[in-house]
Amino acid sequence: MKLLIIEDNTQIVDVLNRYLKEAGYETDVVYDGKDALPYFDSHPVDFILLDIMLPHVNGFEICQQIREKSTVPIIMITAKSEDADRILGLEVGADDYIIKPFSPKEVLYRIKAIMRRIDFEKESMIKQLTLGSMRLLLENRQAVVQDKELKLTKKEFELLVLFAKYPNKVFTRDNLLDTVWGYDYYGDSRTVDSHIKRLRAKLKKAGVSDWQIETVWGEGYRIEEST
16 A cells, blocks of 8 residues: 655654554655645545645645545644644545644554455445355355355454455565454464464365465465465
8 A cells, every 4th residue: 555644854763654654654754735636636645744834835735625526535744733723624624634743654554444444344335255156245244165155253254354455465464463353452463374274274174266366475364366
């Protein structure tokens, strides 16, 4: 996922850049308000962290103009704690706001919370996903292979839904823990391995042969179609 940081404070940018990249995100930076919209119009962006107090063009104006053309998630960053500023940020289209000083961990949590909400909203509009010959019926939480239901636990089903949404993407154990088990899960990451092992056994027993959950050594897991 590509995050655009629009912030003129180089110290804040350095901290966010380092922390977000360690969390697996790509980041780009714009330091001046006048450069924000031209950059946004010419580069693909999945998420924006937007400071309010910027040189030449403030964050409120930038947010408002972006909202006229895009629904990309935006978190506004402000040094002001007044309700009027927070309300104005939300009124012009921000999804959330963070008050300085803040911890990068809080920023990451808010990004993930917004993305989970967006994924949920998208999922609520989609009735079915497919993984090769398997159908995932989202409303009933059913996995169907050759018109027979495959009995799965809640976590097993959610793992398959995630893989189906992002074919060929490699998920680390931490990715899977954060997305399926939740950001505040503090258990052992080996729980992912045990769930994958049980899921593979069920898929094999059900006769699923046109794809498999592949281990990418040193990285994580992904779906691979059989050739």
